[in-house]
Amino acid sequence: MIRVEELTKDYGARRAIDQLTFNADKGEILGFLGPNGAGKTTTMRILSGYMPPTSGKAEVAGFDVVEQSLEVRRRVGYMPETVPLYPEMTVFDYLKFMADLRHMPDAEDRVDDALEMVHMGDRAGGYIGNLSKGMRQRVGLAQALIHKPEVLILDEPTIGLDPVQIIEVRKLIREIGRDHTVLLSTHILSEAQQLCHRVLIINKGKIVVEDTPERLQARLAGAQRITVKVGGDADGLERVVGAVTGVAHISASIDGGLEYESAAGQDARPAVARAVVGAGYDLLELHPIGLSLEEIFLQLTRDEPTPPAPDDGEPVEDEPDVA
């Protein structure tokens, strides 16, 4: 559905994206994750037919974005980050205008359908200028859906929404994602985790890593990390835990407990539990902690080398830092 090859875009002297190469298949929800200024919006603008790349090739639904821009635009629904709208138009008029521009034969029905999908059927007569941010976002989403495009490109679709609205929009995206190909960008990591089949982390115009959220976590989790928390006085806990074989890299965790790493393949938990209780502490918590996507994100965008995928057979070299 989306094929990008060595895509590069320069704004004068500044290289916004550099030799990006990736694919998205039909029915896939692909997430673009990256800090601000990484090149997500630039890539989306190129794929939606807004601007041409400086070099490289991009194809959407089988059409080249430069040579066959009009065909690409017919098949793409795009919601820009700023969600531009016309405040002096009513919701219905605006969506009908967009439907007319896309030559929809039964424009009014399409507008009603799109409004139903975003749960704004009762606000059709209102002026866009009077809507709240969340509603405007939903109108923007309706605009992207109105022509039932094969590909949806959503630039930060949940930005600025309150938690209830965020859940609704995510649910909507999941529903839509079943029949469409969706490319969405976000810098909310849990969102990428919840919604996307695959995640692309971009930094400074280059793809840092590309994988499913689960495998990404597995790749970077490396050695097992366990957290230990005791009640009351924790003096000397470090020494006690450190004495257990198989424990390496002890550090204090933020919430007052202790974190340690055990070498891969070894589970030191039973020994640690016995040691802690035997030394007279009140053991409250003892459980493993995975590497959150947040930490993956921070680590990767801090220009550290990425550990290879597990099936490469090489040992994991970088150990995750404790935040």
Next chain:
Amino acid sequence: MRNIWTIANREYKLYFASPAPYLITFMILLVIGVLFYMDIQFGAQQGAPMGVEVVLSPMAFLLMLATPVITARLLAEEQRMGTIELLLTAPVRDWELVVGKWLGAFMLMLTIAAVSIIYPLILNRLVSPGIDQGPVLSGYLGIVLLCAALAAIGVAISAFFSSQIAAFATTLGVLIFLWWIVGFLTQLGGGAGLFSQVVGYLNINTHFYNNMLRGVIDLQDIAYYLSLTALGLFVGTMAVETRRWR
């Protein structure tokens, strides 16, 4: 083709949703109405023959002044609000967008001009045996062509800016240049030489005032206004296309 009409229709309707066009129309018709009254008083006293030029002459000038107000926002506002991104990612060709915007402005200007038709009708009753029909037809044709060209210049300039004020000021400047400064330059050239003739052809108002208003329909005048319209639309399209690369 359909896209052009969709865009033009929206622009035209949108004009009536804001106060500015109503105010402009009101001012134009007010001035013309007052002048009409005064001219009739004067004409009745003097016994001099009157024609449609008492209406069309001031109206052409007022329409020229109104153009920046009408056209400044067409593309500048879209650029400022970011909605240009929606239009440029829709399956609409760049020239369709520009022509659609132009058509919306053009239709508004024609609407204003159309209201003024009551004056020649009134005049026809008051003057015996009736006013000269020829200049009425050619005069209004001239107005139509003039509006087309004015709107095209306005749209082209609007495409270059994100600020309505900048587009407004530039459009006004360009139109004043074409209306007066060019005439001035023609005089400098001596009035008869090649320079004067070439520059004189560019004068936007002589084509109307000297010829069409007098009942003369000359191909060179029609060609002038049509070329100017085409040039404006072309430049506007180029401006929109280059937006994509920024």
